[in-house]
Amino acid sequence: MIISIASGKGGTGKTTVATNLCASLDADLMLLDCDVEEPNAHLFLNPNITEEKKVNAPVPKVDLSLCTRCKKCMEICRYGAIAVAGKAVVTFPELCHSCGGCMVVCPEKAITETDRFIGTVETGSLGLPEGASFGQGLLDIGQVMAPPVIKQVRQLEGQKKLTIIDAPPGTSCPVIAAMKGTDFVLLVTEPTPFGLHDLTLAVEAVKLLDIPCGLVINRAGLGNDGVNNYAQKENIPILLEIPFDKRIASAYSKGELLVRALPEYKEIFKGLYTSIEALVNRKGAA
């Protein structure tokens, strides 16, 4: 089973839920941090990183001795990543989406592909639960394309019975790349107007992907009851409410797992997993 943890709004507690869920289960599992712009799960789980793999995107390289300046490459490129001006052929690797179109249309076979470094995928193991594994992506500073790095992290899926994915915030392509094809989306929000607004966007995205979902309300009691009312109206099960509690905020600030600071949460997160399992099985049976 693959559970993705998403939110719409940033800073609502995705990583808190992902890491504590992971540390509460005695399952054969892996955690994949797909927030490749700002991965934080490692700060709480302290994985032992054993392997580092570069993520490269293929970009065109033109052999000028073969090129007849026919401009077919420039015509097919929708991203303005290759230009022919007089005798010069210029490529703009940072604009390239690696579609390979220029290489396919070149009648002289003057275009080959070369690698452009865009990020790193790190893998390793976790102490808690024992035998669990960990993977995360890191978008290189200054690079724009998060989805290829996310896809590379998700190549690690399937090695364990349970995969927990920590998704990036938002509702655009990086989030879709992290949620797509997962069995369940656990949405984490806070009970504030911003939390509610961005939750409604995240729910639309989840509906588009047709994945069952449930809700965790973090910092419950801090704001108003807009989120609860919305969940009820939309028939989204509220699986857990974590109260606003300075002890939780303080543990988080130090990089300490909630289940370590307040051990009673271990059973609560186990219960959360049981509820998710039941919802996934119900969808499977339907």
Place this chain on the structure above:
Amino acid sequence: MKELVILSGKGGTGKTSLTSAFASLAGNMMLCDADVDAADLHLIMNPDIRETHDFAGGYEAQIIPDACTGCGQCMELCRFDAVKPVQDAGIFHINGLDCEGCGVCADLCPESAITFEEKICGQWFASGTRFGDMIHARLGIAEENSGRLVALVREEARKRVLAARIDILLTDGPPGIGCPVIASIGQANAVLIVTEPTVSGIHDMERVAQLAAHFKIPAMVCINKYDLNPDQARAIEVIAEKRNMAYVGKIPFDPAFTKAMIQCKTIMETHGDSPAATQIRQIWNRVMAHPAMKMDRLC
């Protein structure tokens, strides 16, 4: 004309609450919401929308079932796994969610059976608010090209700021360090990084600080909810100095932010005498006194 972009790396540190507080202090200003993915500034600003424009952000390929002969070339060409066979039909189908809009399949289909049309990926708005005008947008769910929409709203905002002789543009940035963030900082006077005294807040601040340095945009740092962990707050001050970023102040944790948000108001309007509001005034003064904010970047 000057532009300040409010960033954080990590989401939820208070970018939008602080941007709206600044809006009530800045005088002759304009607002730009560059978080087009999960825009929230309008919830405080309650904008009166005067103009609505479509954002045609890209193209999408679609196979005409009757014209498809099932040769499968499109599937072979597609690098994004967007083309899939239709079960028992001998033809193919393109999944719009996976289509990158490169058009390679459409250009090369031997039967010309693939349409390739521009699609509307969102909308952008020009509005009035009680503090000044505001340019904002909404990207469609699951759409691509958020960076292009961010670039567009900023360009519109900067154009209007110049035409109306506005002193300062306040841009509420997106979280992260990727495509929309990069689109939100180019040519700005400075970025203000709002962080929090947590391991994640610090980690993400360092990544966005590196990004600002990479693009040579001066950066300042302020700490929100500093009293959650004063030791981490001090560590942030040290990092700011080490990275050559001006440290402009710290704001205590204050439920007044949430109370103001629930009333669709800025904290300056509802709790103007609170310790948090006092700190925000000081931060604003220090930001405006920063050398990078003295220069006119657009004239």
